[in-house]
Amino acid sequence: MLVLSRKKSETLLINGVIRIEVMHLTKATVRLRVSMPKGPQHSLSIARKEPRQRNGGLGKAAQAGMNVVHMTLLNQQVVDLDPAISLGVVDADKARVLLVVDAPAGTGISTLEPHDPTRNDGAEKQNLLQFMGQGTERGGDDRDKPSVRSETRAEAIEGNETVADLLPFPATFSPER
């Protein structure tokens, strides 16, 4: 039995195929979006099928053979995802929901954090800055700190430092480096 908390937009992946995403949280209730492969072994009793899209076509998940259902669960409510796996709500509030998963041995469960677009945007911005000739900042953990390395390439070489990330574009690489 596994007890774990999830915030809004966070996801739980069971056996790599059953995906449970927290859509909305209120006091004592949680709205979940469960996508799982179509098949007789996966059925939900307390569920509402995802409405069809307005253009009349099926959603991407439905086209890919996935069954997508939205469900609202209350505290202490349990639903069977398949004959061996059940999902329940221990406690829900506006900030997080405490879920319980009961599954047999051999079941793989992983937690997925929501995609954080700011990190990638930051990385792309960093690359762009470097190619624009202003790339004096360094990547990694200290990416957000102001750069203190503003010396010229010649000064840095004198100091025996690596300056590959300080070169303005276009840069010429000397063969001995």
Next chain:
Amino acid sequence: MEVTAQVGRDHPVDLKRIVMNSDGSQVHEHLLTIVPVSFRGGTAKFCFLGRSDVHIIRQEARKQAPSGSSGRTASRFTNLAMTLQAGAVVKVGPGLVELSLIAVSRGLATIKAAIQADGLLLNLEPLAGTQELNLRRIIERLNQGQDYRSDAL
């Protein structure tokens, strides 16, 4: 059941055993709490607050059976700190959980816990408060038979 999750600094993970009383009620017996307390480079320092009858053994350890392990009884909780790097495996037992450290990055450790026995409960909920954990206080409470979480299961 295998659980993969990311835990940050001071995010406790509890292992409990569900025991059925004769009257049908359930009791959650606290066995172990694992807390990442510091991160440095590619390593993470974990504190294992375990009950004395719970064995905590690193897979590469020279001795796979700690001295006096067979005669230990469930009594006091103790703190065992281990600095682990990615790929390290710690066996919690006998036959309870195999904990693997998958990756350490940016103050987060990705762990995989393979639960090897029935009737166990793994609680991955982080604490509500953001204050630093007081491990000594947690051990005191566990030794008194109480849970350190205010909303404990």
